[in-house]
Amino acid sequence: MAGVTTRTRLSPDQRRTQLLDLGVRLLSTRSVDELSIDLLAEEAGISRGLLYHYFGNKAAFHEAVVRHAADDLIAQTAPPTSGDAFERLHASMAAYLAYVEQNLAGYLSLVRGSAGGSEAMREIYDEARAALTDRVFDDEHDGFRVPDTPLARLVVRGWAAMAEDAVLSWVLDPTGVSREQLLDMLTAALPSLVATVPEQ
Amino acid sequence: MAGVTTRTRLSPDQRRTQLLDLGVRLLSTRSVDELSIDLLAEEAGISRGLLYHYFGNKAAFHEAVVRHAADDLIAQTAPPTSGDAFERLHASMAAYLAYVEQNLAGYLSLVRGSAGGSEAMREIYDEARAALTDRVFDDEHDGFRVPDTPLARLVVRGWAAMAEDAVLSWVLDPTGVSREQLLDMLTAALPSLVATVPEQ
DNA sequence: GGCGCTATTGAAAAAACGTCAATAGAATGG
DNA sequence: CCATTCTATTGACGTTTTTTCAATAGCGCC
The missing domain is CATH 1.10.10.60 (Homeodomain-like)
Structure with missing residues (x-):
């Protein structure tokens, strides 16, 4: 019936x-x-x-949904272990981009939750961001140096914000820019920005 | 009574x-x-x-509240008219930073509303961002050139995202970085990023 | 001082959130 | 193959929040 x-x-x-x-x-x-x-x-x-x-x-x-999406992002963009700093950076960006492309829904609900939501949400988002930036600079810094000063942290953090924005914009409308162009741009951007920071 | x-x-x-x-x-x-x-x-x-x-x-x-905050931001960060591109850029960033400092409440409700909210909210936010970036590059480009290509737009947009993130981070916790350091960093960042983009 | 316009209210309906004792799958043992 | 037990799941109910709308009352005008 x-x-x-x-x-x-x-x-x-x-x-x-x-x-x-x-x-x-x-x-x-x-x-x-x-x-x-x-x-x-x-x-x-x-x-x-x-x-x-x-x-x-x-x-x-x-909050659980946002954390779920964040964990997925962190897990699926595994840290590259081989190569110099440049190669690792490039591979990290490629993995991040691939994730956003293949998992747009999850990424969007993560981004949405972060800014609008509570303090806890923002922490989850910051964790996810840190997982993407920190892992590249954890150990040895062969390739280019990033001095550990407040200003340098501001720069690296700002670069991550730029990368997030550019990747999302490109995925939503990729006309006129190839994937490699985007990746090269983002990879080149970080050392270029770091170079403008006084060494000490 | x-x-x-x-x-x-x-x-x-x-x-x-x-x-x-x-x-x-x-x-x-x-x-x-x-x-x-x-x-x-x-x-x-x-x-x-x-x-x-x-x-x-x-x-x-x-939505009306977010639009109210955005209009306020756009109005209070009036475009500089004199000086070369560098000076205008620096003045623009200074005005933006001053606004966020003096009007943190309004700025926060704008940022909060934009990311979490509906499509309409994001449009309002994009308008506000465009008002900050476009005005510097509307007319003549004396100082440094920004080619009008899809990639260049991605770079400028990304730079704006970086500026927003850095300014907010600094205002919430300015320890270790002076106002001038921050402004100089942001002002130097744009041409530095643009330089990595192929001219054509 | 009365009159009309409309900004403002308050009560009541609608919708959404949250609670909890009762219900019914599924596995287990006889 | 049936009864029993465990617990995932329900559905009805109470509470909070949103939304509606006819009634009310400030304020200017004559």
Whole structure:
């Protein structure tokens, strides 16, 4: 008959990731207050109550979604281990770009959550950013040096903001710029910017 | 006596700007879904209904607040008219920095609204950014040339993202970097980045 | 001092968020 | 193959927040 609803019972892990994946997808097009728990529950084929059982409240769910997206980004853009600083930088940017291209929904819900949301969200975002920049400069600095001064940190941080903006802009509208051009530009930008900072 | 509430009747313009100014202030510390119309109305000394009379619904109010902040930013960072490209660039950055320092609340509610919010919000933010970058390169380009190619636009846009990030970071925590150091860094960064772009 | 315009209110409906005891899959043991 | 137990899941209910709208009251004008 119509409306025969057999509830499907999953393991907590399965259900949790199902809801997080769905959240990532839905939050890539709407903002968080344009997404009602009602819609989410219907889309997932569950009751509202279940979402609260897993995440407590809406804000906590949103935070979990953003963290989920961030973890995915960090995991999938593994740090390059071979080559000099330049090569590692280039490979790191390529991996980052590839991730944004292949996982636009997840990336967008991460970016959206970060700026608009709470303090906790911004921390998650900063972690993700740090994972992209720090890993290149952790160890030896063969290729070019980055002095560890407040101004240099401002520059590197600013460069990361530039890279994020440029990558997203390009993915959303790549007309007129090739992938290699973009990567070369971003790779060249960092040493070029660092060079303008006084050594000490 | 206690609770004597004489309603104060303002002109629509006065009330509108009162509510927008208040909204800017309140939205600099909370996110939009942490701000109830109830609190806003109480803080403004009006009824909830009046806010809906003026703005229709909460989302529209939020958008109006963000637009208000953006207009303020654009107006208060007037374009410099004298000097060569370098001097104009430096003056423009100084005006921008001064605005963020003196008007942190308004700037924060603008930034917060843009990333988290709807499509309309992002457009407002892009307008504000364009107003800051375009005006420096509108007319003559004495000092350094910026070829009008897709890649160059990506670079300039990225530079703006870097400037926004660096300025906000510095204002929130200026330890170790002087104002002039920051301004010089940002001013030097643009031509340095542009130089890495092929002329044609 | 009364009159009309409209800015403003307050109560009540609608929608969204959050809670919790009751329900029913699925595995386990007999 | 049935009964039992465990717990993932539900659905109804209470609370908070948003939104609507007819009634109210400040303020200028005659």
